[in-house]
Amino acid sequence: MKTDxxxxxxxxxxxxxxxxxxxxxxxxxxxxxxxxxxxxDSLTEMYVQVKLQFQAVLDQVFPD
Incomplete structure (x- = not known):
């Protein structure tokens, strides 16, 4: 419904x-x-990004 x-x-x-x-x-x-x-909010977003990057590095180093 338009309210104009x-x-x-x-x-x-x-x-x-x-x-x-x-x-x-x-x-x-x-x-x-x-x-x-x-x-x-900014720190939380940075924390999530670092966690994801760390997980990616772990997956490359230990490909299990």
Whole structure:
């Protein structure tokens, strides 16, 4: 189901009613948490890659 008409209607309502909300600044703790989460994901991905590469080397050295 397409919602283009519904979206357009809601945008028009927002424009004409001018019921805008203030932009909320994100706190330093939230930004730090986001950064740590991204670092964790990156490290986890690197760990998986190293594990796979190690397994590939083991398979070549010990082809059993």
């Amino acid at each position: 008409a519904v979206d357009a209607y809601q945008l028009c309502e927002l424009y004409y009613k001018e019921e805008f909300e203030d932009h909320k600044q994100r706190g330093i703790q939230l930004l730090s948490l986001r950064h740590l989460t991204r670092q964790y």
